[in-house]
Amino acid sequence: MKPPPPGLRVRLPAFVCVAQVAVVASYAAFVTYDEHADARFQTNATVAADNALYADYPAFAHIQVMIFLGFGCLLAFFRLYGFGGMVFNFLTAAFTIQWAVLAQGYFRFSRGGVIRLGVINLVNAEFACAAVLISCGAVLGRTGPLQLLVLALLEVPVLACTEWAVLEHLRIHDAGGSILVHLFACYFGLGVSFALYRPGLNDGHPKATAGYRADILSAMGTLFLWVFWPSFNAALALKGDDQHRAVLHTFLGLSGSTLAAFALSAALNRDGKISMVDVQNATLAGGVAVGASVDMMISPAAAYALGVAGCAVCMLGFRYLTPFLARRCRIQDQCGIHNLHGLAGLVSCAAGICGILMADEETYGPSLYETFAHMAPPEGDPRLRELRVLVPGLKPGLGRSAREQALYQVAAVVAVVGVAAVGGVLTGFVLKLPQLAAPPDELCFDDRLFFEVPPDYDSAVPLADVTPEDSAADEHLVM
Template sequence: MTKNSANLRVRLPALIFALEVMIIVLYAVFVTYDDHTNALLQTNMTKPMENAVYQDYPFFADIQMMIFIGFGCLLSFFQRYGFGGMVFNFLTATFAIQWAILIQGFFHFYYDGKIHLGVINLINAEFACAVVLISFGAVLGKTSPVQLLVSLFEILFEVPVFGVAEWIVVKYLKINDAGGSILIHVFACYFGLGVTFILYRPSLNDGHSKECTSYQSDMLSVLGTLFLWVFWPSFNCALTLRGDDQHRAILHTFIGLSASTLTAFALSAMLNKNGKLSMADVQNVTLAGGVTVGASVDMMITPAAAYALGMLGCTACMLGYKYLSPFLARRLRVQDQCGIHNLHGLTGLISTVAAICELQELIPGLKAGLGRTAKEQALYQLAALGSTIALAAVGGMLTGLLLKLPYLASPSDEFCFDDELFFNVPADYNQAPVAQDLGCTETQDKHVNISHVMVQHE
C-alpha cells in the first residue's frame, strides 16, 4: 500500500466518532453506578473510609502508570517510530479500557439489567487493556491506528475473546492465577503471535532500514521499564484477597523482579561476545520475574522459591531472545516484533508449572473448598492453559485475516516503523540517520525486534 493510501483524514475521524456514539449509547442503556458509587444507597451512618474507593484507587492509579507511561515509553524504542509507539499505545489503551468496561461488565458485573460501575471495574478493564498492549508488541510498527481500533484488538476480537476466556477459566475451571500469568500474559502472547503469523512479511526477516534505535530512544524505553518494574507489585496483587494473600503477592513480586534483574545483567554480559550489556536485555528481560511468579504469587511458596522463579524466568526469557525468536521468524513465519513470546509466553508457561507444583503441596493440607484433589486441580490448571492458548491463537489468526482488508490503511513494507506516515513530524526528524547510515543492522545492538533477536548476542 502506498504512502497516500494510508492517509487517515477520513478513515480515522469517521471511525472514532462512530465508536464514541456507540459507546455513549451502550453506556446510557446498560451502565449505572455500583453500591459504593450510588449516592442513593449511601446513608448518614455510612463511614466514608469504608467506601471501596479507598481500597481500590491506589491499585488503579498504579496500574494507570503502567498502562500509559510504562508501556508507552517501553514501546518507543525505535528511532523513527517513537511517536507511533507512545501515541498509538495511548489511543489503543484509551479505547480498550472503555470497551472492556462493557465486555467484562456483562460477564462479571451485570445484574438487574445493568452493568454496575465502580473503581474495581476500571481495574479489571485495565487488565484487559494490558492484554491488548502486550499483543500490540508483536506487530509494533507494522499496523495503522485504523487497524488497531477496528480489527486488531478491541472491537471485534481481543477484548471479547479475552472476556470469554476469563469467564471460562474463572467461573468454571476456577484455577489459581492471581497475577494473571495465564489469563493475561499467555493469552496476550499467543493472540499476538496468531496475528503476526497471518501478517507475515518476508522482507522484514532480515531487518528493516528503520528498525534502528538511538541513545535517546533507548533511554526513553528504559524509563518505561522502570515504571513497569516499580508498579508491578500492584498489578500482581490488585485482585488478590485482602490481608495475608495480598501481602505475600507484593513480597513475591518484588523478590521475583529483583532476582530477574540481577540475573539479566549477568546473562547479558555473559552472552554478548564483547562482554558488554545490551540495552534490549535491560529493557525487557529484567521484567521476567514479575510474570514468572504470577500464577502462584499469593501462595505460600516461600521467598526462596520466588527468587528461584525470578532467576528461572529471566534465563528462559534471555535464551528465548537468543535462540527461539530467530527460529520462529525464519522457520515458522512468526515475526515477534517485541519478543513477547519470551517475556510473556515462556515465563507464563513456567509460572503455570510452578503453580501446579505448589498446589500439589498445598491442597492436601488446606483441603480446598472445591473438593478437588491435588491431581484434579493440576488437571484444571492445565485445561485452563490449553483453552487459553487455543482461544488466543485462533482469535489472533482470525483477526490477522481481517487486518488484510485493503481499506484498513495498512502501511507497506517501505513505510513500516516510520512516524512520518501518520504524524506531522518536527524538522529534525529527517536528520535522523537510518540503518544504512549507522550500520546498525550489523553492528548496533537492536531492541526487541526481529533484527535485534538475531544480532544482539553475536
C-alpha cells in the same frame, strides 16, 4: 512529508466517531454506579472510610502508570517510530479500557442486565488493556492506528469470553494473570503476526533500529513497569495476607530477574558488554514468572528463583527462538512477546500448579479455603460448618482436591493458548483488509506516515550511519 495511507483521513475519524457513539449509547443503556459510588445507598450509618475506593484506587492508579507511561515509553525504542510507539499505545489503551468495561461487564459483572461500575471494574478493564497492548507488541511498527483499534475491538470480547469460561466454569486460580493476561496476549499476538506475515521484512528493515535517546526513553518505561508491577500482581488477590505475599513475591522475583539479566547479558555477549535490550526487558521477566503463584505460600527463596528462571528462558528465547519463529514459522515477533510473556508465562503456570499440589492446611491453616476457594467444601458439607467457626463468612466451594485443581489449571492453559492463537489468526486476517490502511513495507517503522514530525526528527543518527552492530537490536520485548 509523506501523505497518510489512502482513506485514513476519513476512515480513522469515522471509526472513532462510530465507536464512541456506540460506547456512549451502551453506557447509557447498561452501565450505572455500584453501591459504593451510588448516592442512593449512602445513609447516616455509612462509614466513608469503608468505601471500596480506598481499597482499590491505589492499585488502579499504579496500573494506570504501567499502562500509559510504562508501556508507552517502553514501546518508543525505534529510532524513527517514537511517536507511533508511545502515542498509538495511548490511543489503543484509552479505547480498550472503555470497551473492556462493557465486554467484561456483559460476561462477568452484570446483574439483572445492568453493569454496576466501580473502581474494581476499571482495574479488570486495565488487565484486559495490558493483554491487548502485549499483543500489539508483536506487530509494532507494521500496523496503522486503525488496525490497532480494530485489533482491540476484536481481542477484548474474545478475552472477556475466555475469562468467563475459565474463571466461572473451570474455576482456576490466576491471581497475577499469568494465564489470562500473559499467555492469552502472547499467543493472540503471535496469531495476528502470523496472519500479517510480510516476507519483505524477514531479513530486517533499515528503519527498524534503536537509537540512543530512544533506548533511554524505553529504559524509563522499564523502570515504571518494574516499580509498579507489585500492584499489578497483587490487585486481584484476596485482600490481607494474600496481597501482602503477592507484593513481596513480585518484588523478590523482579530483583532476581534484574540481577540475572545483567549477569547473563554480559555472559552471552561475545565482547562481554551489557545489552540495553536485556536491561529493558529481561529484567521484567520475574514479574511474569511469579504471577501464577504470587499469592501462595511458595517461600521467598522460591520467588527469587522463579525470577531468575524467568529471566533465563526469556533471554535464551530472544537469542535463539525468535529468529527461528521468523524464518521457519512465519511469525515475525517484533517485540519478542513470546519470550517475556509466553516462555516466562509457562514457567509461571508450572510453578502455580506445583504450588497448588503442595498446598495443605498445615501450611495455610484454615485460610487455605480462602486462597483456594475451589477446595472449600460444598454447601451442606459438615466440614464447611466447622471451618466457618474458624473463618467466618467462608463461601462454599467445589470440594476439589489439590490434584483435581492442578488438572483444571493444565486444562485452562491448553484451552487459553488454543483459543488465543485461533482468535489471533482470525483477527489478523481481518486486519489485512485494505480498508484498514496498513503501511507499505518501505514505510513501516516511520512516524512520517502518520504524524506531523519536526524537521530534526531523524537528524540524531542519519540512516546511512547505522551500522550492522546498531541494527542488532531490531527485535525488543514488550512489557
